[in-house]
Structures are given as C-alpha cells and as structure tokens.
Amino acid sequence: MERVCVIGAGSSGIAACQVLAARGIPYDCYETGSEVGGNWRYLNDNGMSSAYRSLHINTSRQIMEYACFPMADDYPVYPSHFQIARYFDAFVDHFGLRASITFRTEVTRAAHIPGEGWQVTVRRLDTGASHERTYGAVLVATGHHWKPRMPRPPLPGAGRFTGRQTHSHHYRTPDPFADRRVLVLGIGNSACDIAVETSRVSRRTFLAMRRGAHILPKYLFGVPTDHLTNSALARAPLAVQDRGLQLLLRLSRGSLSGYGLPTPRHRVLGAHPTISDDLLSRLGHGDIAVKPNPERLEHDRVVFADGTSEVIDDIIYCTGYDISFPFLRGELTDPTDNAVSLYHRVVSPDHPGLYFIGLVQPLGAIMPLAEAQSHWVADLLDGRGILPEPAEMRREAQAYREALARRYVASRRHTIQVDARSYLKELRDERRQAAARVRRPAGRWSHPR
Numbered sequence: 001m002e003r004v005c006v007i008g009a010g011s012s013g014i015a016a017c018q019v020l021a022a023r024g025i026p027y028d029c030y031e032t033g034s035e036v037g038g039n040w041r042y043l044n045d046n047g048m049s050s051a052y053r054s055l056h057i058n059t060s061r062q063i064m065e066y067a068c069f070p071m072a073d074d075y076p077v078y079p080s081h082f083q084i085a086r087y088f089d090a091f092v093d094h095f096g097l098r099a100s101i102t103f104r105t106e107v108t109r110a111a112h113i114p115g116e117g118w119q120v121t122v123r124r125l126d127t128g129a130s131h132e133r134t135y136g137a138v139l140v141a142t143g144h145h146w147k148p149r150m151p152r153p154p155l156p157g158a159g160r161f162t163g164r165q166t167h168s169h170h171y172r173t174p175d176p177f178a179d180r181r182v183l184v185l186g187i188g189n190s191a192c193d194i195a196v197e198t199s200r201v202s203r204r205t206f207l208a209m210r211r212g213a214h215i216l217p218k219y220l221f222g223v224p225t226d227h228l229t230n231s232a233l234a235r236a237p238l239a240v241q242d243r244g245l246q247l248l249l250r251l252s253r254g255s256l257s258g259y260g261l262p263t264p265r266h267r268v269l270g271a272h273p274t275i276s277d278d279l280l281s282r283l284g285h286g287d288i289a290v291k292p293n294p295e296r297l298e299h300d301r302v303v304f305a306d307g308t309s310e311v312i313d314d315i316i317y318c319t320g321y322d323i324s325f326p327f328l329r330g331e332l333t334d335p336t337d338n339a340v341s342l343y344h345r346v347v348s349p350d351h352p353g354l355y356f357i358g359l360v361q362p363l364g365a366i367m368p369l370a371e372a373q374s375h376w377v378a379d380l381l382d383g384r385g386i387l388p389e390p391a392e393m394r395r396e397a398q399a400y401r402e403a404l405a406r407r408y409v410a411s412r413r414h415t416i417q418v419d420a421r422s423y424l425k426e427l428r429d430e431r432r433q434a435a436a437r438v439r440r441p442a443g444r445w446s447h448p449r
C-alpha cells in the first residue's frame with residue numbers, strides 16, 4: 001500500500017496516526033513543534049498554539065475524548081490545557097505512535113504530481129535541511145486556529161493609535177494588562193475568557209462587540225451543557241432544539257440585557273456557541289463595561305459606534321482566525337471567504353488524495369470527529385470505500401455551504417460549522433455508501449494518481 005503523509009501532530013493529526021497505524025496503512029507524520037498536542041500544548045514551540053495559561057476546554061471531557069481512548073476517571077469535567085496535553089501524550093504512548101512522528105520538521109510544500117502522487121517537501125528546523133518524498137496521499141491536520149485574523153480593513157486610525165494592539169493568539173496571562181485600560185474586541189470564547197481575566201487586574205476592561213451573542217453556561221441545572229445539546233434534544237428538529245435551548249437559558253440566567261449585553265438578533269444555534277460561566281458575574285460586578293463596536297481610533301482614544309469614547313492603553317483583538325495552508329499552492333484550496341469546498345468537510349473533490357482532518361468547528365469537540373474522519377479516509381486508502389464522482393462531491397460541498405448560509409449568522413467564523421452528533425452520523429452513512437460503491441463498481445470513480 002502506498003505511504004501516506006500526515007501533516008501536524010495536534011489533536012487531529014494524532015487521531016489520524018492512530019487510525020492509520022491500526023489499519024496497517026504506512027505513514028509518516030511531520031510536526032513543526034517538539035511535542036504533540038498542537039493548540040492544546042501551552043507555549044508550543046511550533047508557534048501555532050493560542051492556548052493561554054488559564055485555558056480550560058469548554059466542552060466536557062466525555063464529549064471531547066477519543067472513542068478509542070477515554071480520559072482518565074480522575075480528570076475533571078472541563079480539563080485544563082495541561083491535562084489535555086497529558087492526555088494526548090498518554091494517547092500517543094499507549095498506541096506507540098511517537099516513533100512515527102518526525103518532530104521539529106515543517107512541511108513547506110505539498111504538490112500533486114499527476115501520475116506520481118504527492119510530492120512533499122519538509123524542512124528540519126534544527127539544521128535547515130530540506131528533502132522531498134513522494135506519498136500516495138496527504139492528510140492535512142494543521143488546524144484552523146493559528147493564523148490571527150485582524151479586522152480588514154484595520155480600524156480607522158489604527159496606524160496612529162498610541163496604545164498597544166495585540167491579537168488573542170498572543171495572549172498568555174493577564175499580567176501585562178495590570179492597571180491598564182483594556183479594550184477586548186469580539187464576543188467569541190477568546191474574548192469572554194480574556195475579558196474576564198484582564199478585568200481582575202486591569203484598571204478598566206471594556207468588551208466591545210459588533211453583534212450580541214447568546215452566552216451559554218458550562219452547566220445547566222447541574223448538568224454539563226453539552227450533555228444536553230448532545231442528548232435527546234439534539235435529535236429534535238433544529239427549530240425545536242433552538243426553542244428548547246432558548247427556554248432553558250432564559251430560565252437559568254434571564255435576559256442578557258439585564259447584564260448590559262445587547263440582545264442577540266439570531267437564534268441560539270445560529271452562531272458558534274460562546275460559553276462562559278464567569279462573564280455574566282463579572283458584568284454583574286461592574287468589572288467589565290460593554291461597548292458597541294469601535295468606529296475609529298484617535299491617538300490614545302477609541303471612539304465607539306454610539307459616539308462614546310474611552311482612553312485605552314491596550315486593544316486585544318479577539319477577532320478569530322483565518323483558515324490557511326501555506327504549504328499548498330493557493331489554487332488548491334481557495335479559502336475564499338475563509339471557506340473551503342470539501343466533500344463531507346474532508347475530501348478535496350478536485351485534488352486526488354488530499355484529505356483534511358479536523359477542519360471543522362463543531363457544536364461539540366473536534367477530537368472524536370477527527371477520529372471518525374480518519375476511519376473514513378482509511379477506508380478510501382485501503383480500498384474498503386470509494387468516493388462518488390467529483391461532480392457529486394462538489395454538489396454536496398455546495399449544498400453544505402448553502403445550508404450554513406441558511407442557518408448561521410453571516411460571518412467568516414461560520415464556514416466550517418458542524419453539529420458533532422449529526423456529523424458523526426453523516427460520516428457513518430458516507431462510509432456505508434463508500435463500501436456499497438465498492439460492491440457496485442459499475443460507473444465507479446476513483447482518484448487518479
């Protein structure tokens with residue numbers, strides 16, 4: 001069987017390695033950093049982790065663990081990044097995967113050579129030496145939360161602003177913000193966690209946003225919230241799920257306007273969830289002040305859309321991340337509007353042998369989804385499954401984009417959303433169909449090399 005290249009040894013890459021190893025598919029995995037864990041490795045020397053010192057995952061451990069390797073019983077419901085990184089180390093050692101990962105080695109280019117396969121160029125960080133190797137397929141598992149997205153165009157006056165400006169990707173601890181006047185921009189999970197933290201040490205913390213967000217607690221009525229969203233509720237039609245969740249939120253925390261937050265105009269499930277137990281109490285304490293979007297920066301001031309202005313020492317842009325694959329030529333993936341057109345979020349219809357693992361943003365957690373995606377890809381690699389024709393794959397990818405546009409607030413952060421539970425079913429169904437195509441080979445299509 002042809003050798004496969006896995007790019008990245010974060011939570012998705014190691015899931016792919018485990019499945020490939022178990023299925024006897026030969027592979028090499030390349031990782032820029034010295035350790036596995038990707039985003040969940042605090043101060044990762046691959047330079048790509050956005051983890052801050054206090055980070056805890058906001059999906060419960062039962063929802064995030066790999067199906068083949070449960071987390072230790074003594075782990076809390078919402079583990080810290082230190083515990084998650086230890087879990088990934090234990091996973092890799094348990095399955096004996098470490099020797100198959102080449103650390104401190106960056107993939108600088110992956111190019112499809114018709115008739116030959118994938119030519120992959122890697123560079124050893126310690127020596128600078130590069131070499132090429134040809135693979136039958138490439139599994140890209142480099143994540144999508146490492147390239148900071150700053151406002152484009154920048155806020156008017158940003159170039160002349162005298163305060164400091166940084167992105168949440170570079171935030172580690174609140175210490176540099178002690179006794180300063182801090183503006184946190186955005187209302188995603190980074191913004192809420194960081195505003196809560198800086199508000200404990202700063203002179204003032206302002207939280208500015210261009211739209212409202214439903215704030216979900218980590219627990220609802222004593223139960224981890226994602227146990228509810230992944231339970232019977234998730235089997236109901238979307239509108240019913242939405243109304244059910246809205247009612248539970250209303251009963252448990254009342255109206256958001258009571259905390260000074262704008263009332264969201266969208267449905268609860270119309271945006272990627274913002275999950276915070278602490279934000280509402282910090283707002284209630286008056287330690288965070290809510291502002292509308294900044295309109296412009298003037299010397300040392302930020303002027304907001306409502307005409308008010310504040311002297312600000314630091315702006316922390318919690319404005320999300322761009323999807324990017326620097327080792328692929330631009331035309332291979334075309335992340336137009338931060339989106340990529342992939343069959344069931346994994347297969348590139350136009351680039352034979354190119355697969356993306358973990359390139360989803362779930363209501364749920366990525367790890368078990370990356371594991372299930374890897375099983376499907378392994379089926380395609382070892383011949384247990386066959387893909388449909390490219391035209392059908394393109395149609396599916398287009399239908400997915402249209403469904404996203406119907407459900408979600410139009411935003412560059414909503415281009416790879418999936419609901420974990422229904423996505424797992426989608427992958428199971430596709431694996432069945434892929435196997436059925438093997439049994440019915442008439443008209444079958446397989447990726448040419």
Ligand SMILES: NC(=O)C1=CN([C@@H]2O[C@H](COP(=O)(O)OP(=O)(O)OC[C@H]3O[C@@H](n4cnc5c(N)ncnc54)[C@H](OP(=O)(O)O)[C@@H]3O)[C@@H](O)[C@H]2O)C=CC1
Binds near residue numbers: 057
């Ligand atoms: N504890 C945990 O497990 C954590 C998990 N995460 C995860 O990491 C991922 C990234 O989260 P995060 O870093 O919060 O990024 P997100 O993309 O989720 O959120 C970005 C926020 O910035 C806003 N924004 C973007 N561009 C602009 C702009 N030009 N002007 C004003 N506002 C703007 C967005 O608004 P709009 O909606 O209008 O586009 C949104 O509110 C998510 O999957 C998140 O769940 C993050 C932190 C902690």
